[in-house]
Amino acid sequence: MSAAVEAGMPGNPEDLLRQVFGYSAFRGRQREIIDHVGDGGHALVLMPTGGGKSLCYQVPALMRPGTAIVVSPLIALMRDQVEALRHNGVAAAVLNSSLDAETRRRTEQDLIEGRLDLLYIAPERLLRESTLRMFERCEINLLAIDEAHCVSQWGHDFRPEYLKLDVLARRFPQVPRIALTATADHRTRGEIVERLLGREARVFVDSFDRPNIRYTVGLKRNARQQLLSFIRRRHPGQSGIVYCFSRRKTEETAGFLVEQGLDALSYHAGMGSAERQAAQDRFINEDGLIICATIAFGMGIDKPDVRFVAHLDLPKSIESYYQETGRAGRDGLPADAWMVYSLADVVRIRQLLEQSNAGDEQKKLERERLEALLAYCEQAGCRRPALLGYFGENHPGNCGHCDNCQDPPETWDATEAARMALSCVYRTGQRFGAGHVIDVLTGKSTERAEQLGHDRLSTWAIGRDTDRSTWHSVLRQLLAAGYLVPDPEGHGGLRLGADCRALLRGETDIEMRRDAVPSSRKSRSKKAVDIDTESPLWQALRQWRLETARSEEVPPYVIFHDATLAAIVEARPQTLDELADISGVGEHKLARYGEAVIRTLDGADD
Template sequence: MSRARELLHAVFGHDTFRPLQEEIVQALLSGKDVFALMPTGGGKSLCYQLPALVREGTGLVISPLIALMEDQVLALKELGVAAAFLNSTLPPDHLRATEKALREGRIDILYLAPERLLQPRTLALLAEVPLSLIAIDEAHCVSQWGHDFRPEYRGLHILPERFPGVPRIALTATADARTREDIRRHLRLEGAATFIASFDRPNIHYAVESEDKGRQGLLRFIRERHAGKAGIVYCLSRRQTEETAAWLAAKGIPALAYHAGLPPEERAERQRRFLHEEGLVMVATIAFGMGVNKPDVRFVAHLSLPRSLESYYQETGRAGRDGLPAETWMSFSARDVALQRRFIEESPASAERKRIMHAQLQALLAYVETPRCRRQVLLAHFGEKREEPCGRCDNCLNPPRIEDVTEPARKALSCIYRTGQRYGVGHLVDVLLGRTTEKVLRAGHDRVSTFGIGRELKPAQWRRLFRQLVIDGHADIDDARHGALVLTERARPLLRGEEKFFMRVANTSSRQAKGKGRSRARADHDRADDPLAALTAAERRLFDRLRAWRTRQARLQNKPPYVILHDSALIEIAVLKPVTAQALATVSGIGDAKLARYGRELLALVKEHLNEERDTPS
């Protein structure tokens, strides 16, 4: 461990371990197998990279995506580590050179996809090489209960037989109890030392719109909170990604679309741009994300409902990997819920699998509709209890209330039934309000018993109630009838008066007062938690100068800016203003390699800034 601590500072530029990192490193150094569950941004990579450098031999890392392994190899090389990957993108001469370096012991860490690893030629090659450890990243891919099942991961059960005595570590950021058991069983890690970190990402602010705000809500969120910052917007379909990206671009937000339907070279180029350019928004399906190691994503938004809380946690976890404040935002419609339910029912999955998928959807709906602290609900889903509300999610900053709307709900369901279960929300609201529209008169719905019985609510309140009835499963949307609402079996006890119906509603304060209160709360939240917002004017000028230097370096070297230095390191330099190499070496993220490569220029920038500030009248 003494050697590990030396390399922690010399290579990675850190003086202390993050939670559980030291214990995991120590277990691997002692030759134990490990199963580690750590949140995205929690420092999983260092858990195997550091012991791979300390132990004799080459560390083998199994990663599911080419883009992810290429990004990690680039970052390791920047730290002075001899890292490489073997995948289908390598030309034959480069492939032979990498294999030769591996045989000669000149590679510290090698990245492989599971498909490449399981090829007989690769297994024969690795049999010639002393391995320090084997790391299986994104280990949830081995489980069919996980959110990103990859069948090729199942073949990794051969590792303990083919490489006996080599310690293995399986890592994931998202796995419920069932998925964890699947990982241990399929990877033969039943006896592994298990480490489960807190799922909490305290730097992430969680928010869900109470109504479907769509693109306009997204545009307002980006403009007011994250103008000029990098972000990811998740959509349900390829068409939605294309249309949303084009719409944002027309509104002045630099945005690109990403989905599996694009040609591979186009996907690769768009991902390269997202990693290399600052302030770009990627509008994507779930095809985008796992290979993204970009630490300065400041927001993740959802324009439709995610597949599950596990997916939501994984996707939102791509924000704020550098530890600086980040935000999530979600807007969804009742149609999203109906589509999810229909997808589950029409899927070829087994009855047991469908039951689990329905349970996952219900857990997600409980999260989006909860009046409680969102962080408490999210953590509880993963078996972690938080005693106190976080004080920083939307529900904590602007608490909603729950109202008994049993009678209006029964009226709404009766109206669906009395009008023949053939009409959408707009028409049903007209009937309840007693509006004599042409459509109401033509259908004869001015003569049904529910005509005009709902004047106690406004149109927006009725629409919100119908949406909630769909979300809770009392009604469904029939796309074959152009979005008509139909009753489900779940509606019967409510119509009979055997159940009550409660709905989350906004607090009773006026919209203006509510907006002011929310603005003050968010402003206090920002000042308290954002180190960038806490910079003085002079420190901000130095930070901007350092950021401009980093951008130039990234372009010269054709690397993502964050590979040069993270924003957090630039902020620390702006505050400390080091003028000696010894002082600069204390900045987190600056190890020996980066100090040798960039130290002189960084110190010159700091000194130049100090001279200018001294010569400028206050």
Template sequence: MTDLTSDQTTAPATEPGTEGAGTDRPTPHGILKSLFGHETFRGQQEEIIRHVWQGGDAVVFAPTGGGKSLCYQVPGLLRPGMAIVVSPLIALMRDQVEALRQLGVRAAAYNSDLGEAEVQALRRAMLAGEIDLLYAAPERVALPSFVAFLQRMPIALIAIDEAHCVSQWGHDFRPEYLKLGELAESFPGVPRLALTATADPQTQRDLVHRLRLDDARIFISSFDRPNIRFSIEVKDNPKRQLLGFLQREHHGDSGIVYCLSRRKVEETAEWLAGQGLRALPYHAGMPTAVRQANQDAFLKEEGLVLVATIAFGMGIDKPDVRFVAHLDLPSSIEAYMQEAGRAGRDGLPANAILFYGLADMALRRRMIDDSGSPDEIKRVERAKLSALLGICETAECRRNALLRHFGEHREGPCGNCDTCLSPVESYDGTVPAQKALSAVYRTGQRFGIGHLIDLLQGSDSDKIRQWHHDRLPTFGVGRDLDKTEWQSVFRQLVARGALEVDHDAYGALRLAGEARAILKGEMKLMLRHDRRRKAGRAARPAAGESAALRQALDAGEAQVFEQLRAVRTTLAREQGVPPYIVFQDTTLIAMAKARPRDLDALSEIPGVGASKLERYGTRFLEALQKADEPS
């Protein structure tokens, strides 16, 4: 554990003329510049910080990568006492504490990773006022004994991160969060913040109530992540589709591939490795040491693909994740946005791609039906899944449809999703839908999609003859569409709830919802034409040449960036920390473009605060000088 009594704290800078000329009182802008190396706040950050600094409670809804951590870190350093940050994962605590220590902030984590001697040293440091920001798990903060211990010292504020976990309507409900509402009584007068990136309006209302923040000021930022390109593809050969995507867009990039099962995680990671990619698996069933080693490799190395279940990711701070790919359907839009939002936290271009099919829909619905949840929760989960399926099948701007789920409405196409970049055609699918539904009905709602398509296309199969289905009126009425087109029709009918998959009848389809109205011609049904990709292997970009960097740098700047990245890698390995803890890619890009010649000029680069300037300034200036020397 790092020395808790280290005096390596950077004093917050002042902001003359803002809170009283001639005073040395620290200010939000002073801390932002001196510690974090930035000149201006983003969005509502400054308004939130000043509100909490003055003692107000706040609830912050903002996207992943939207800078929520500054909303409690800055006022936590401005206010007297120690700030408490409730965080759900040890990996997140470790990352954030190390990043703060790099800035010279006295930060620590109180979790199960600590030995008894470390716990006692930390408690002494806390009582001595030597810790500015303390990260702790909700289970720890809810313990009466720990609360009593915290009451012995001044507390600056209490921040509850990933606050959607308190809501039973959220996608990641955690019972241990329920007791956090009691902190209002245990620490009267101490400002409290709840922060999350993924909460629909119902979850927003629920978390405010459960955390007893009904009188808090609500800050809602746009959930949009303009730098992320959202794409959804129908499954054909998902592994090959994934490989093609990586070869086209992300050769040499770090990224996450999500799978639903542990077995699929391991199979996919092994297959990708066999295709020449550096890929590692991650799931809860792996030995702890192996799982931790793979996570550390992903955080500390560049160009590594981590194939994982959703057990991986909440709160992962790695900013240079250039893509997130889903090989299986998530449980809801909230879960999808939480997971996809782990891409591009640094603001550089990133991709989120989802592959799905009819089997995914059936599996997700079966998981809901077979769960032990109360009927009311199942009803909500089915509605959330239906909303996600609607996103998958929409022909409109994908981003607009996603944002609308969170109560946000934007006008016009976004220009950075698959349906905007390659518009999808819609057609009047009423008649094909009627044919499909009729086939389901006339076969007794006892057969799956393969047999139904054979019936519609008039196939002379053994099963068709065995059941005498060649005598039905629907036999051969669908020869105008090929198999892929009929699969699309059936999938879209399942997605909108006009058909259901019977889990107990080996995937048989049965009529549901709007089926009767469609069959009677009482409603017009618009369907989308599935996009068909041309087969063929994509051209591979030059090694290490990621799409994000190609957009940000010209050839000369890219070469300088690679030299700076080499210095960063060396420094990170010397300290055993991820490279982005030293400097993020955005900071190296700014250096490569500006080519600062001295420490003063380097200090003006975004992300270069006083502590990092002192630690690393000379090394990076030497690299910049060497890059400018004639070869």
């Protein structure tokens, strides 16, 4: 018998959803997945971050007799999930290296004696023979593998331990297995099914669209000032993540934001583990903190009220971009995915790819992933078709909630300019960077051009009627399209791509987006989150939540999400029955916090 059954929890999925988790209805394909897994089937679940993946295994775990084992790659992720479940009245525990000997012994005893509904465990510990033998002594009702894309050697978060999780199918063949991820292209999906689930598994793909996220991509001009302006205009006093390419840049960016009066920290792999943990804990537990990080930060961060994710450098693939931006707005409230990039970013990533020790096949795959991201960045129409199309999902466009829909860019026939640029790269020897190529195109007399004799080339000054910023745009978009490639030696030079001949010969045309000219007029756009942060009710509830979270030593969102607080402010319930009707208020939280919430509302009204 499961701990849930002994505790008197209902066995019906809708009743569990309402009474335990406080939600009135399932979303998307959640109920279909729960029925399949609850009946003993294997499943691969692909849902966007914030789409409700965890309910797809948590509800079946409470329906079936026994304990569910959840494999998770990060301690922080496990800790947050367990705290959230316990606050909903679920018997959950974690088994990892952070536990002392006595806590570990007690947790293992609870598992063996059937007192747990869910046990979260890292793959390294699960793979120990002693752990597997212990599981064989227990009634295991479900095996859930979170962040399943980590199994892919072609993916962006590869963890070699995941390759060994095929032991679960051999040791526990009768136990249903469910693998979950927010990002996996067709190749990665195939690997997950083959390595972890078996061919009989069903694949459930929910929509990857995050309609609450506003996507914006721009060009670097003064990246830190652009970031500061964006934060002050759209998200003052709100939590966000800023991704940077280098460790040094995370520190410099955080320092700059602090100098400007914002609350910011840096996070990167070069920091000590204690320092990283302290930064992560602050970000999770505090409101309004900005963390400037490399890609070492993020996977498993279960913070629902991240209002923006910003990129100051180009990510390496569209999968990475989607995964990172998906950490914004997990509570369903409006959020921003904001990025600036430059020609130098494109050159740098292409050079790193060509200089890597990867085999030819993997390099080809990574080039395709990068090119998909660059096509998304240079997109002139709605951004969602390009982003979602990568994951095999069709979108009609005209979302009305991206920069291109809200402020459509101008496009122009750049065929002649592109041929001039390609010819100049060829005539100058295919070994010079953008600056020198543009000098030759515009006829700018320099000592270097004279010494090399480039002022006597047929391409000298043929582009004098076009400004330098437009030539930078042309070269960037030619790189993005693969018509130009960076020098593989890493010296910053440009070379002709393999597909440029048709364009040079006049057999094909090219249209480019015209880069927007920055406006000197300050925008007075509305903040992204439609919440009156000056409301006495909002401030009182946030203060109560913060004090309660501190006393219980958990993040504030474990008590209630921002979306739930906003709904409480809007509904202004006066009784516990009215409070129970609000999404996110389950029976356990109603009993635990209901009276305090009503008192807080009464006090704020006074």
